[in-house]
Amino acid sequence: MATRNTPRNTLSEQALLLDNQLCFALYSASLAMTKLYKPLLDELGLTYPQYLALLVLWEQDGVAVSELGERLYLDSGTLTPLLKRMETAGLVTRLRDATDERRVLIRLTADGRALKTRALRIPGCVLEASQCDVAEALALTHQVQTLRNRLTT
Amino acid sequence: MATRNTPRNTLSEQALLLDNQLCFALYSASLAMTKLYKPLLDELGLTYPQYLALLVLWEQDGVAVSELGERLYLDSGTLTPLLKRMETAGLVTRLRDATDERRVLIRLTADGRALKTRALRIPGCVLEASQCDVAEALALTHQVQTLRNRLTT
DNA sequence: GTCAATTCAATTGCACACAATTTAATTGAC
DNA sequence: GTCAATTAAATTGTGTGCAATTGAATTGAC
Numbered sequence: 001m002a003t004r005n006t007p008r009n010t011l012s013e014q015a016l017l018l019d020n021q022l023c024f025a026l027y028s029a030s031l032a033m034t035k036l037y038k039p040l041l042d043e044l045g046l047t048y049p050q051y052l053a054l055l056v057l058w059e060q061d062g063v064a065v066s067e068l069g070e071r072l073y074l075d076s077g078t079l080t081p082l083l084k085r086m087e088t089a090g091l092v093t094r095l096r097d098a099t100d101e102r103r104v105l106i107r108l109t110a111d112g113r114a115l116k117t118r119a120l121r122i123p124g125c126v127l128e129a130s131q132c133d134v135a136e137a138l139a140l141t142h143q144v145q146t147l148r149n150r151l152t153t
Numbered sequence: 154m155a156t157r158n159t160p161r162n163t164l165s166e167q168a169l170l171l172d173n174q175l176c177f178a179l180y181s182a183s184l185a186m187t188k189l190y191k192p193l194l195d196e197l198g199l200t201y202p203q204y205l206a207l208l209v210l211w212e213q214d215g216v217a218v219s220e221l222g223e224r225l226y227l228d229s230g231t232l233t234p235l236l237k238r239m240e241t242a243g244l245v246t247r248l249r250d251a252t253d254e255r256r257v258l259i260r261l262t263a264d265g266r267a268l269k270t271r272a273l274r275i276p277g278c279v280l281e282a283s284q285c286d287v288a289e290a291l292a293l294t295h296q297v298q299t300l301r302n303r304l305t306t
Numbered sequence: 307g308t309c310a311a312t313t314c315a316a317t318t319g320c321a322c323a324c325a326a327t328t329t330a331a332t333t334g335a336c
Numbered sequence: 337g338t339c340a341a342t343t344a345a346a347t348t349g350t351g352t353g354c355a356a357t358t359g360a361a362t363t364g365a366c
Contacts (some may be wrong), residue, residue: 015276016269018208018224022294023186023279027205028226029301030183031353033176038354049322052180055171061275066344071171074183076345078323085321102331102344116169123168126176130301140296141175147293148182150284151189184323191324202352218315229315229352238351255314255361312363323352333342 026144036129040122044115049074050086051119057092057108058116064103075153091115179297189282193275197268202227203239204272210245210261211269217256226305244268 018024036049041051049072055072056063063071065079072079083106086092091112097103127137171177186202188194194204209216209224216224216233225232236259239245244265250256281289 010273012273012276016206016208016211016272018212019298020291020294021208021276022189022283022290022297024205025294025297025301026179026183026186026206027201029297029304030176030179031226032301032304033179035354037176047321048180052171052177055169055174055177058169059171064344065346073184074322075324077325077347080346082322100332100344104345117171120165123165123174129304130175130300132300137175138173140300141173141178142221143293144175144178144182144297147174147285148178148185149282151182151185151282187323200351219313227352228354230317230355233316235352249315253314253362255317308364308366310363310365312361313360314361315359320355320357321353323350325350326348328347329345331342331344331356333340334338335340 062107214259
């Protein structure tokens with residue numbers, strides 16, 4: 001029996017189906033995650049990318065915009081206005097590095113540091129909504145990180 | 154020996170580390186994917202979300218904006234201007250449904266249909282850059298889809 | 307049949323993302 | 337030491353995403 005070979009059934013056609021696309025799975029899951037965080041972050045007066053910036057700063061205060069960008073895979077076109085809004089909100093300061101005037105160092109204010117306490121409960125809420133245990137979530141995290149690392153090198 | 158219990162080492166502190174966050178893994182992997190597609194889609198004159206819309210339309214032509222939104226998890230605030238740009242580019246038409254004037258049906262033009270042929274090579278390019286075989290990619294796709302489905306219900 | 311509730315797309319306003327360019331500061335080959 | 341090359345942040349312009357609102361069309365309880 002001859003295999004059908006209409007355009008509808010070629011391998012490359014199968015690969016173009018939306019639900020076979022890894023890129024769309026990641027895209028839609030990431031947007032869904034952002035929506036899940038929305039009400040939790042609204043309480044803190046933060047957007048999702050601003051929260052990511054704070055995660056970095058809570059680990060290491062006083063980083064340059066470029067270092068923040070390397071950590072978050074974002075460029076100055078995204079970070080500069082974002083950090084200005086966070087400065088206006090009183091969460092960070094932006095000061096030129098005295099030893100290298102090209103660099104702008106981002107530092108947490110007391111308010112910015114204090115937000116960490118209120119953020120501590122967020123990961124638990126997210127894990128619950130994800131309906132998976134810690135080990136499962138970490139395993140998936142590592143797989144997705146590995147993929148990202150392959151794509152960014 | 155007593156375990157240390159400084160703030161730096163609590164479980165909730167660990168959970169706030171950027172590299173332990175599933176949300177950031179998905180976010181950064183999704184952005185990396187978009188950048189990988191950029192040069193491939195530039196050749197076709199498409200943006201990444203426009204490409205996603207075409208994936209839907211190549212599977213099923215003549216869908217309403219709301220149906221496209223359900224499929225892509227996007228709302229009319231995103232899709233209306235995106236589809237207008239695709240209409241301007243001559244890829245789709247936007248016409249009110251005669252049987253329900255609230256609905257706007259999106260149909261491919263000949264140009265929009267023709268783009269599919271040129272898009273067929275894209276999934277292979279992406280898979281190569283991802284450095285994983287088809288089975289591996291599909292397995293990860295299903296895991297991420299499962300997570301997304303949990304988050305969107 | 308009527309009208310309140312619902313549905314659908316469009317609009318408005320805000321916040322990303324990012325390519326491309328600009329400006330200022332630093333580095334390094336000579 | 338000088339200046340071309342590099343680096344860092346900011347700026348500009350385009351295209352998403354999405355909350356909230358608007359306006360038009362449809363539905364459904366009565």
